């Protein structure tokens with residue numbers, strides 16, 4: 012099976028997934044691309060993919076036991092179930108990753124990850140089920156590291172973060188977000204905690220923006236853009252691509268989750284592309 016496959020709902024919505032990391036690299040509605048994937052992304056399975064929706068598990072950020080953001084985004088996943096339809100004929104596909112010698116050498120736990128991607132006309136739902144198949148509890152952090160395509164980062168706005176506390180990973184410290192509409196004009200790397208509302212992304216600042224409404228069952232939202240200097244230091248990212256992307260990442264990263272043996276939990280994200288609306 013080729014590493015990358017494209018699946019469609021038969022009525023204009025389609026996604027492409029790379030088995031390396033089970034990374035959704037593209038989601039299109041008609042001709043419109045919703046996600047960002049770098050033109051320099053390495054897609055041959057030798058490196059985590061710079062774009063789309065990489066899956067972060069079992070660790071967010073630098074990790075003393077293995078690679079940054081954990082191993083799930085680097086491992087080769089398998090297609091488990093092909094195009095299962097719900098009662099409304101919306102199809103979904105499920106991919107799996109289980110522990111193996113390589114993962115146990117880093118992190119000696121037994122697990123099974125099931126990742127379901129479900130396509131609706133204007134919505135993509137991605138659900139990462141974590142099963143503890145071992146005999147001891149384990150703790151982990153996880154994140155759906157979504158890269159959105161935007162027309163110009165300078166015109167992009169994010170709503171739904173006001174009044175949340177955030178950790179500023181660039182300048183340090185914990186602060187409270189005062190802005191109703193968050194805009195980005197620098198190297199930006201913040202963990203917003205204890206989310207209350209859905210987050211709405213306006214990919215440009217026209218009066219008639221099309222929105223992306225992001226809902227999740229997870230508590231944290233990471234917002235990231237590397238900006239000019241950091242972009243130049245990334246080999247799998249073009250110098251000017253910071254202008255056309257924003258990562259809005261849903262996760263459980265501030266506090267690890269703990270899963271008892273035999274238990275299962277889900278980390279899910281729903282992205283709905285909205286109608287034209289005023290900011």
Ligand SMILES: O=P(O)(O)OC[C@H]1O[C@@H](O)[C@H](O)[C@@H](O)[C@@H]1O
Pocket residue numbers: 079080156180200201233235260
């Ligand atoms: O380069 P990576 O490992 O894909 O990470 C990209 C970014 O991912 C974000 O989630 C982190 O908050 C950033 O600190 C990090 O730089």
